[in-house]
Amino acid sequence: MAGRPPTPTHLRLVRGNPSKRPINTHEPTPEKGVPHVPKHFGKMGRYWHERIAAELNQVGVLTRLDAKALELLIEAYVEYRTHCETLETEGYTYRTDQGLIKAHPAAGMKADAWKRIHAMLSAFGMSPSSRSKVNMAGEDKADPLADLLKARDE
Structure with missing residues (x-):
């Protein structure tokens, strides 16, 4: 499928529907x-x-159907942390038998895990740019000017 993926209906309702496409x-x-914690x-x-x-449940974006997506996010994050610990102890480079300095294999695996984490964080609205696209419906904040005008009219 070419183009951008369709925006979920609940996000279209929260953000508005400027394109006026049918919902x-x-x-x-x-x-x-x-969702339950995976046994493995x-x-x-x-x-x-x-x-x-x-955290996701508190915000109201997590459903039981998101179990696999959440599992992938957590697996990528645990992998990322493991590679960070490896690189802290062994360093980002190593010297070969021929005397060449090469990047540690964990450095590339850490970068790959970070890409997967970033994609999953965006999918759950856990990055600043993805979060800025959602307006949560809730209580209106008090407007001091409106309160003053209302008091004046009474």
């Missing part, structure tokens, strides 16, 4: 809630799953 009224609405996660994976899932 899908039959889009499935998955059950909100925190280690200690670090379980920690980050619970922490990130709680």
